[in-house]
Amino acid sequence: MPKHLVIVESPAKAKTIEGYLGKDFLVRSSYGHVRDLASKGISVRIDENFEPEYEVPADKKKLVAELKKLAKAAETVWLASDEDREGEAIAWHLFQSLGLKKENTRRIVFNEITKTAILKAIDNPRQINEDLVNAQQARRVLDRLVGYELSPVLWKKVKPSLSAGRVQSVAVRLVVDREREREAFSAETYFKVVAHFTNEQGAHGFKAELNQRPEDAATASEFLQHCASASYKVSSLETKPAKRSPAAPFTTSTLQQEASRKLGMPVGRTMQLAQRLYESGKITYMRTDSVNLSDFARESAAEVVRSQYGDKYHKERQYATKAKGAQEAHECIRPTNFATEVASSDASEQRLYELIRKRALASQMADAQLEKTTAKIAVSGREELFVARGEVIKFEGFLSLYLESTDDEDEDKEDAGLLPPMKEQQNLLLAQMKATQRFSQAPARYTEASLVKKLEELGIGRPSTYAPTISTIQKRGYVVKEEREGHIRKYRVFTLQQGEVKSQEESETTGAEKNKLFPTDIGMVVNDFLVEHFEQIMDYHFTARVEQEFDEIAEGKKAWDKMIDNFYGPFHETVKNTEENSGKATGKRLLGEDPKSGKPVYALVGRYGPMVQIGDAEDEEKPKFSSLQKGQSIQSIELEEALKLFALPRSLGDFEEKEVTVGRGRFGPYVRHNSKFVSIPKEEDPLEIDLARAVELIKAKREAEANRIIHDFGGDPPVQVLRGRYGPYISIGKENVRIPKDVEPEQLTREACLAIQKEAPKKKGRAKSSKK
Secondary structure (H helix, E strand, O other): OOOEEEEEOOHHHHHHHHOOOOOOEEEEEOOOOOOEEOOOOOOEEOOOOOEEOEEOOHHHHHHHHHHHHHHHHOOEEEEOOOOOHHHHHHHHHHHHHOOOOHHHEEEOOOOEOOHHHHHHHHHOOEOOOHHHHHHHHHHHHHHHHHHHHHHHHHHHHOOOOOOOOHHHHHHHHHHHHHHHHHHHOOOOEEEEEEEEEEOOOOOOOEEEEEOOOOOOHHHHHHHHHHHOOOOEEEEEEEEEEEEEOOOOOEOHHHHHHHHHHHHOOOHHHHHHHHHHHHHOOOEEOOOOOOOOOOHHHHHHHHHHHHHHHOHHHEOOOOOOOOOOOOOOOOOOEOEOOOOOOOOOOOHHHHHHHHHHHHHHHHOOEOOEEEEEEEEEEEEOOOOOEEEEEEEEEEEOHHHHOOOOOOOOOOOOOOOOEOOOOOOOOOEEEEEEEEEEEEEOOOOOOOOHHHHHHHHHHHOOOOOOOHHHHHHHHHHOOOEEEEEEOOEEEEEEEEEEEOOEEEEEEEEEEEOOEEEEEEEOHHHHHHHHHHHHHOOOOOOHHHHHHHHHHHHHHHOOOOOHHHHHHHHHHHHHHHHHHHHHHOOOOOOOEEEEEOOOOOOEEEEEEEOOEEEEEEOOOOOOOOOEEEEOOOOOOOOOOOHHHHHHHHHOOEEEEEEOOEEEEEEEEOOEEEEEEOOEEEEOOOOOOOOOOOHHHHHHHHHHHHHHHHHHEEEEEEOOOOEEEEEEOOEEEEEEOOEEEEOOOOOOHHHOOHHHHHHHHHHOOOOOOOOOOOOO
16 A cells, blocks of 8 residues: 555546556545535534535545545645645545544645746645635635525525626626616717828829818818828938837736637636646646746746757846735746646647747747838818837747737727838828718627736736636626627718719628627616615625725634634625615516507516516506517617517417417427427527427427337336436436446336336435435
8 A cells, every 4th residue: 555645636647646656556536625614504503703614515525535535545735736725625525534643644735737836836735724724715705605695595586596606796896887888878970081192293192081080071171172282201210220129928818818819718617627637747837826937937938949049049037926815826827847848739728828828938038129110191171190000029028929919999999010111201102091070989899808806906806716706696697698799870972083082881790799708687677776775785896895804814814714704794694684675686677658548658587587568467457578689688678679579379270170379488489289389499580480380390309209209118107218318317207217338228127117216326416314
């Protein structure tokens, strides 16, 4: 039996580390946390200084028993979970759950999985850092208290099955606030005037833009009319050197942003791939807010830069971390070996690795040396000037390897090109001038990456929480990431050419969105309710202050239970007051009056989601309801559109002597025939479906159901062998049973099905108390 037991978080990491240690070391994985707050109840003893009630989940009990047995037999147990607060908590829970002793337990940390780093960690063990554990425990307890007390309020006041969380609710607020900014935004129009000039011989053409922007068509037209007979000359020419410096190596946040911009990766996917690269020993730890590079890393990067590009391309740099409340002194995200160019056979992993490697190498490269030229062109008889800008790269430096992307969506921004030779007072010829109507832009909707950036700027959340927060708000249905079509917008263009000004109207598509975050109706209603009644929880600065308090706990400057106590008292009072005194939150909006009944028509969020309603609950006759269709919103739906939703159910005629109707239910539009329902495909409008199409759908469902049944043995209980989404299975009464791989579904008998059911492992569920 090996003398040493090393426990890490993941099996992939265990496999890599085991290859670095000798036969005296056995490496096993805890598969993440082995203990957490009990799933039943609040599991925090509020009256006992917020003492948490932890439990080992049922699916981890066997693993804990195995690790306990191995730990008992080992001379030394090495807890090698990740180096952040979450990892420290995992180590502490292992210590408690396995009944370990301080005298033969060592805590080791490393930020990269290389032989050098692992052996160095073994040589420098320490004890579990209780302050880091307490910081994680405070976050876990606080989030449980908020979720446990706030979610039931939403069930009562908005709709069932909703949830609220301390960080997720603030993230939703950012998305909602941005949408409201856009709704309130009124685009202002202006004209962008661009001229194409040449020298007096008609050669060496270049573009220049007017330094003022006419606000209306009359002013733009008048300016071009004047320019038709004007003369032009270079009034000033300025050339000066400039430089561009590389960006710092990646932190978690900047990696998520850049992978989104350059590779189109969602933040969750980026973290999955980075985790794999870390566990296979290719990059350093991927949850960090530090831009620090170790001395060894800078030396290694210098070696690669010098060998591949030459000495003049190298420049050693050390970056300072600017993030609010940056955690422990970690390193940035970088390759463990800069000389490694291919890190994975998986294309996505390799693309992400290349991004990480190039960014880290570029951070240790020389500035790009530029020459910027600005030419100002005077127009006879006018004070306005045209300005032409040119840029020449004299020395590429880091640009030969990497250029950081931006979130800039300015449609007017143009890259500076190369300007032809010219001198001051030189006369120019006008080839063409255009004044194009442009419009000011509303604040851009968030992408996943730009929302991460905003959360980091505000100090909300930490590297380990960005991706889960963005995933959670989408899973809960408060925010959706989608593409939306734009709309056609007309604009005016004035063109001056050969002394004549022409005006024409053109059109363009504007407002199209790709992979942007939109608040849902439920997200907006929940947000407004929480902002009204839980102002502190929803305040950006308060949420950031809580993060700072976690940092203070991690540094041993604050007691975690006191911090929770200061928060919980006022919060609990607000919860009680809101439950007793607030009304239902529905986002109700009056659309107008139903022309048939004269009753009011509303758009609102009801028990089953966004809907429209005719009539009031107080009326003698019950109100009529209809769910909104995809793409409709209670914020924007108009009366005419809402009334169309009540055109269902409608009768299409008879098929096989039974009526066929089209209706809309909780799960969307359907065709009904002979008491059976057939879903209408999402891309089809239920108001336009005719009898022939409905019959096609009915027959298609019958055929699918016929093909679904392999055997129907009937009996009590009824037994069927069916084809399902994930392959054949047995249906016995209300229970579904998986068919063993070595059994052919077509050869099953009723008796064989019942025998398989008897042998099948029982599904986990809530234990029922037996009554005698």
